[in-house]
Amino acid sequence: NAGVTQTPKFRILKIGQSMTLQCTQDMNHNYMYWYRQDPGMGLKLIYYSVGAGITDKGEVPNGYNVSRSTTEDFPLRLELAAPSQTSVYFCASSSRDRDEKLFFGSGTQLSVL
């Protein structure tokens, strides 16, 4: 009964480093999303995917890349980390039915120093 699993929970990066945030869901959801949440702000969509092999940009894609080789996995890649990427990152999935409930992972707190 895992749902959406994100790793790591916390990470500190130096400017210019790269890393991959992992996201896995076991609900066989077609739709997966990456959001970032800055303090006191709502969620901003970085990238989303409607199925394996299909990804698209959200509101704030610059500095990030994604891939979706399987239904279960949707990793987010940060290249050349910048302080502006300090944020909490949430992965989410949905079955895209009418209820459109998003199931969120527990989040990754990322600091770029």
Place this chain on the structure above:
Amino acid sequence: QKEVEQNSGPLSVPEGAIASLNCTYSDRGSQSFFWYRQYSGKSPELIMSIYSNGDKEDGRFTAQLNKASQYVSLLIRDSQPSDSATYLCAGRCGGGNNRLAFGKGNQVVVIP
């Protein structure tokens, strides 16, 4: 104009009172609206969805949608300390894409 706006500051309500939250949206094509609750340091969880004009009740929560005026509201009756959280309004954007637009959220503090 932002797609979904929540402009009210933190809301403090005494235990047992009604908490009222409002949200406006800019896209007249938006059809689906959602309220998510987010406890501090946790991920958001869906508490209400609404698609039609009018009211939708679920326990102590009532969501209201007025498409003509382009606003969505959430009422929390008999507020409990466990309701203290940030409430995020979200609306599905029109234009055939799959994106939910979120407001910045309203913090609710229920005072025992």
